[in-house]
Amino acid sequence: MTTSRIQDAANAFDALMDAAVDAIIIIDSQGLVRRFNRAAEQMFGYREKDIRGKNVNLLMPEPDHSSHDRYLSQYGRTGDKNIIGKGREVRGRKQDGGTFPMFLSVGEIRQKEGNRYVGIIKDLxxxxxxxxxxxxxxxxxxxxxxxxxxxxxxxxxxxxxxxxxxxxxxxxxxxxxxxxxxxxxxxxxxxxxxxxxxxxxxxxxxxxxxxxxxxxxxxVSKARHDINQIIRNTLLLFEYEVKRYNVELFSHPIKALQPLYIDEIHIQQILVNLVKNSLDAISLAGQQDGRIDIRIKKAGPDVLISVTDNGPGVPLKHRERLFESFFTTKPKGVGLGLSICKTIAGAHGGSLKYSQPKEGGSRFTLSLPLEFIG
Ligand SMILES: Nc1ncnc2c1ncn2[C@@H]1O[C@H](COP(=O)(O)OP(=O)(O)OP(=O)(O)O)[C@@H](O)[C@H]1O
Ligand SMILES: [Mg+2]
Known part of the structure; x- marks a missing residue:
């Protein structure tokens, strides 16, 4: 290449470095900084002229700060690719000492005068x-x-x-x-x-x-709790509403069930939401013969807790959207009840599903693993 073409290429490279949105740092095989683009200056607070020639470990908090030289020389000897060619999340250190999470990917540039490494960094x-x-x-x-x-x-x-x-x-x-x-x-x-x-x-x-x-x-604070007791406590909260809407609320406790490892308040919240939805459905339909049943049974490694009502049920066209946040058919509904219940069930390693009993109405089944330490 002629001198002017070399100069053109260098200018183009500089322009590219400075236009990059991500921080780009080029170091030599000793770990000394050779290039530090504009985005890197903004991210770390150093000027390129101040950091050029310094060890790149300045930009790392411990333990990487002390280990980086060893990583580099190890790679030089063994060719053992720890980070090169891959990306990973690490912490960076700014000039003012503050640290921040960043995603670093490292590539290698093989050259006669010695290898260089290019690090591309996104601030996370x-x-x-x-x-x-x-x-x-x-x-x-x-x-x-x-x-x-x-x-x-x-x-x-x-x-x-x-x-x-x-x-x-x-x-x-x-x-x-x-x-x-x-x-x-x-x-x-x-x-x-x-x-x-x-x-x-x-x-x-x-x-x-x-x-x-x-x-x-x-x-969330999980501990061993008797699910029958949680159901009893839930019923206690509905005594008044049940009478007001003339609904029959039954629970069918299960004998000899081991205590479950759950957050008592969150599981009670699921039951409260489900019973409240059933009561809403029955009362909105103006039914006089409303009935809600809470049943528990074991099914293999899980325990199934179902809340069944004889209300109008969920129309087919709504079933897919039931658990979506903000899906509601009620004039004053928020539409968060079921989506929250589903999240809680998931946090317990379980699930929440809708099904329609053959005699009509709605059934929501909460499945919880008998043994789950999450
Ligand atoms: N037992 C049920 N019978 C019939 N429809 C139901 C039943 N449970 C839920 N639904 C339907 O699912 C929708 C979503 O329920 P969800 O609990 O998520 O929200 P919501 O009850 O409308 O509002 P909120 O956030 O106040 O609980 C309800 O608006 C209703 O249409
Ligand atoms: Mg609700």
């Missing part, structure tokens, strides 16, 4: 940040969804709490009268009264306790 900070935001939003949505349903249930629950409290008062009055007439009263009558008092007050306390737990925001 934004990607990681938005992933983190999505995760946070999902957490918030789970929480918001619980709050929306709770808002609707609260009035009913307050009413439900009132009833046992009134009963406690009445029984307490009766107890007082009985002790007044102490001489004629056989002692086991007092016992019965006392039992009722404690029974009713325990029930009131439990409703409040459930409500409190469900409102609490929190990270």
């Amino acid at each position: 900070s934004e990607v990681r940040e938005s992933q983190q935001q999505v995760r946070q939003l999902e957490e918030q949505l789970l929480h918001a969804d619980r709050l929306v349903i709770l808002g609707e249930l609260t009035a009913g629950i307050a009413h439900e709490i009132n009833q046992p409290l009134t009963a406690i008062a009445a029984y307490a009055d009766a107890g007082r009268k009985i002790t007044d007439r102490q001489n004629e009263t056989p002692p086991d009558e007092i016992n019965t009264v006392c039992e009722r008092i404690s029974e009713q007050s325990r029930r009131a306390a439990e409703v409040v306790q459930r409500l409190r737990k469900l409102v609490q925001s929190g990270e």
Whole structure:
């Protein structure tokens, strides 16, 4: 090549380096920086003139900072391709000491004067940040969804709490009268009264306790729980709505089932959403003979928990979209219930499916593995 053609090629190469959106760094076989393009200057905060001739490990936090020279000489001796030809996610270090996630791919340029390596780098900070935001939003949505349903249930629950409290008062009055007439009263009558008092007050306390737990925001925390108990607790929350819509709500507990490794509140949230959907479907259809059944059975390595209602069912054209976020047919629906339920089921290594019983209505089946430590 003539001198001017060499110059043209060099200019074109410079222009290409500086036009690149990704950071491009070229080092020699000693690990010293030879080229550092404009995008790299912006990413790392160094000027090319300041970093040229310096060891590229300046741009790496530990442990790569200390190991990079060894990697290079190892490759020189053994030809063992650790990163060359592939890409991987690593951390970079800026001039101000801050570190950030980046995707680095390395290629090799073989030359008579010694090999060069070219690193192409994408900054992943934004990607990681938005992933983190999505995760946070999902957490918030789970929480918001619980709050929306709770808002609707609260009035009913307050009413439900009132009833046992009134009963406690009445029984307490009766107890007082009985002790007044102490001489004629056989002692086991007092016992019965006392039992009722404690029974009713325990029930009131439990409703409040459930409500409190469900409102609490929190990270997923799995532990061993009895699924029958979770179902019982769910039914407790619906006592008022069930009476209001004149619906029969049955549960069929399963005996001798081992405790499952689950997040109690999240699984209860699935059941609350499913029962609420069934109640909505029945009440929107104006049915007077509504019935909801919660059944549990073992199926191989899984336990299946189904919520079946005798409502109008889901029309064929809607079945594919049921679990989509924001799919709703209700005037005030958000359309997040089922999509959230499906996410929770997945986080437990399980699934949530719709099927239509042959006698009509809807059935949602939550499948959870009997043994899952996720
Ligand atoms: N048991 C059911 N019977 C009939 N249709 C149902 C049943 N469960 C869900 N659907 C249908 O699926 C749609 C989506 O349900 P999903 O729970 O995701 O949202 P939503 O109940 O409409 O709103 P929200 O976010 O408040 O729960 C409902 O609007 C309804 O059309
Ligand atoms: Mg719903």
